Amino acid sequence: MPTTTSADPSCSSPPASWPDSPWCVPGSARPATSARRKRAVIDRLQLERLRELATDIRRRDLEMVHRARLGHIGGDLSATDILATLYFAVLKVDPEAPDWPERDRFILSKGHCAGALYTTLAEKGFIERDELRTYMQPHSRLGGHPDRTKMPGVETNTGPLGHGLPVAVGCALGAKIDGAAWRTFVLTGDGELQEGSNWEAALSAAHYKLDNxxxxxxxxxxQQGDFTERTMHLDPLPDKWTAFGWSVREVNGHDHAALLDVFDQLPFQWGKPNCIIAHTHKGQGVSFMRDRPAWHHRVPTDAELAHALSELNGHRVLA
Incomplete structure (x- = not known):
């Protein structure tokens, strides 16, 4: 499993050319500097809390999908540790003021995994946990894909794959133009990267030096139906992002300490957008779902749900 690498020594301060970035406002705050934490040792209590949160999110997500008889539980479970780390240790957001202008922006580009986002937002306090019972029901705010006109904490509608990153580029560019310090994060799937719109957006982000x-x-x-490598070969994926002008790190996407460490390094390099390739397992946390293509959108039976919850109740999900 690839591990995180250290930030470039040259990243300790911006190069002299940084203020000449086409969308940099002179005198504006350097991206993410105020949010960077100088952590010598990851706090064990924080790590245990993140693991507990991720387990609770998985449990509620499974119950929600089972109740609705609809959902994409496999991809939800692979993304849970990433979402828990972002929302409870990285993102500058306020559930009491979801439209706060200085908030960080998060976009779920793999919108079919809205279940993981909804349960995370409920844990964070954006919505009541009881509302998860309405998932996929008529007139519910919790549809199959996120809708910003209905849900607090949702920045943009996603569903058709390949659209989240282009929107995120626009958000980050807007922040540069305004001289704002908030950051933009986007979570995409690897199967989703078969959509060409992602690579057009990647080119634009590098051109405008969007290190935020x-x-x-x-x-x-x-992905749906099979392994990504049988559908469309993606490797060497880090080299592709590097060739498009991004600064790249790889990390175990289920290791909260590694995730915290790599997020703490942002921005990896001044004047370059950041790519984190998080190696995960579809269906993580449930043995019979893990790495099984069928669980892209299969719904657990009553017996399977009981088995899955038993595993989650008996073991905190470690990397």
Missing amino acids: LTVVVDRNGL
Whole structure:
């Protein structure tokens, strides 16, 4: 499993050319500097809390999908540790003021995994937990894909794959133009990267030197119907992002300490957008779902739900 690498020594301060970025406002705050934490040792209590949160999110997500008889539980479970780390340790957001102008922006580009986002937002306090019972029901705010006109904490509607990163580029560019310090994060799937619109957006992000933009790739190796490598070969994925002008790190997407460490390094390099390739397992946390293509959108039976919850109740999900 690839591990995180250290930030470039040259990243300790911006190069002299940084203020000449085409969308940099002289005198504006350097991207993410105020949010960077100088952590010598990851706090064990924080790590345990993140693991507990991720387990609770998985449990509620499974119950929600089972109740609705609809959902994409496999990809939800692969993304859970990433979402828990972002919302409870990285993102500058306020559930009491979801439209706060200085908030960080998060976009779920793999919109079919809205279940994982909804349960995370409920844990964070954006919505009541009881509302999860309405998932996929008529007139519910919790549809199959996120809708910003209905849900607090949702920045943009996603569903058709390949659209989240282009929107995120626009958000990050807007922040540069305004001289704002907030950051933009986008979570995309690896199967989703077969959409060409992602690579057009990647080119634009590098051109405009959007070092306030971070894409996290949920590299679970599976998509609807099969493994990604059988559908469309993606490797060498890090080299592709590097060739498009991004600064790239790889990380175990289920290791909260590694995730915290790599997020703490942002921005990886001044004047370059950031790509984190998070190696994950579809169906993580449930043995009979893990790395199984069928669980892209299969719904657990009563017996399977009981088995899955038993595993989650008996073991905190570690990397």
